[in-house]
Amino acid sequence: MSESHPGFELVHQNDEETLLTLSGAWVRGSATVDFAEFTHELHAASPKRLLVEGSGIGEWDSTLMAFLLQCYNLCHEEGLEFAPGKLPEGAAKLLSLATAVEAHQPPAEQQENWLSSLNPLALSRRIGVVLTDSLSFTGEVSIALARLVTGKANTRFVDFLHFCYQAGPNAIGIISLTSVLVGMILAYLGAVQLQQFGAEVYVANLVTIGILREMGVLMTAVVMAGRTGAAYAAQLGTMQTNEEIDAITTLGISPIEFLVLPRMLALLVCMPLLTLYADLLGIVGGGIVAGGMGISPLQFISQTEQALTLNHLFVGLIKSVLFALLIAVAGCRAGINCGRSSAAVGMAATEAVVTAIVYLIVADAGINILFQSIRL
């Protein structure tokens, strides 16, 4: 590589013309040319025509071409004539190739201030959009369900079984872990308080009611939102990106019937079962902690038996069906409305989990208020 630095010289020849002489090695890693300085000098000369002389150029690569293109664009903008002469072989060709097509003028885009995203009005509008979207999606799903019931839907039973397997047996490991631990946490929490009154034995009641009505189903739902809801969004989002959903639509099949229904029904079937399983393990977890605090297993079981009523069990199961619906709607809606890029799939998965968890908490609060007022 030659040691000479790239350089340029502007010579004012007459009122009309200015000669730009380029010299040295214009390669990656060499010193660079200050384009602002060139612009300044050119403006000082203010010619009508810029002649370019490049016979002094040694080695060159894209550094030279980028500079030449900038010169060309500058001349073009300011109405000067750009006259290249004696450029290295190849460079002249590349320049004519690069300037063959007029530069595209992208439409001016409205710049969004980051602060505006905090605007409560805009925020509530966005939440409103998600809500109405979810509602209309639920409507579409209802229509599809009605068609399924009347036997007109293109829903395949194989798909349903496949998603049942994914949402059910495959989830048992993680559900076991979380529900045992949540049972233990509940037991600790209650035991410490109840000990002050010498009422440790009522830990069993607390754990049973707490798990059955609330924690068992909520933890299961949160795990399933992260696990299955996100998976639904990612699957459907990828299908949208790959134009699979377009293909399904043009085959005359409703993507809601073909893709969303089996997923949703699978979750609706699996969630109550998983909740029952989580309830059982949660109580076992509570029993383990209670045993550690000196309550005999027999005592714990008989106390649990007293606390366990069908009402508590049904509250949990009703919630689990509703939560399953919410998770499936959040996941599938995010997937179906996904954009067509890999980044959009990631965003869809995130949106699915976030909306699902918000829905869960809000719905849980609502249901508790409702059940409280009807004394269930």
Add this chain to the structure above:
Amino acid sequence: MSTPTTDQHISVRELTMAYGSFVIQRDLSFDVRRGDIFVIMGGSGCGKSTLLKHMLGLLAPAAGDILYDGSSFVGASAQARDAIRRTWGISYQTGGMFSAMTLAENVALPLQLYTPYSSSEIADIVAYKLALVGLAGYQEYYPSEISGGMNKRAALARAIALDPEILFFDEPSAGLDPISSRLLDDLIVELQQSTGATVVMVTHELASIFAIATNSVYLDAASRTMIDHGDPRYLRDHSEQAVVRQFLNRSNGAEAKTEPPRGSGNE
């Protein structure tokens, strides 16, 4: 721009490609000369793209070697491979543009990784590379916002970002209309002539093959090996293999036992 050291830029030696025990092609030996526009051709499913993946080091050969400038690529260390790869520019079948990045970011990525340029210099070079492929002014667009043909050209801009010595193309004109496909061919030739790079492409677009190729190899699906190589315009009339002549003449070959290769379409 770089001074030729050997005439053989890429040498494939006795290459056998296999997925497990299933042999796709065996005993491939050919040379790509510096400055060639080299086409890998053959009917659908004969292993063209697989050969390209072997040349790129994405798949390991079952036997044989591939040499770049006389040094083995298959046996090279990871560092040596990276060094060789840095002299390449690759355009994938579907473009391979990073969809989460704008065109400018896509083209700038290799420059940021491997060159000492400052960010303003990178912006200048990106502007130049995009102008070369006729996409001046599209810096801030995302790949999903432009057409398929424009994506192919943008992929080319990214491939030439580092002024590569070898350009690889996998089906450059697949999915393009004849006019866009012709423009892309012209662009490849112009770039090749002005930079002196070696071009290796997989294609079965006959129009492209005759318009730009200077050298080629024909992979046969039935015998699982290369059955001819050379200038495709010469092979069209003078190949000793009937299948090759049929392929290049697009005839359905009543006398041939193998299925007629298709003239166009995606694999």
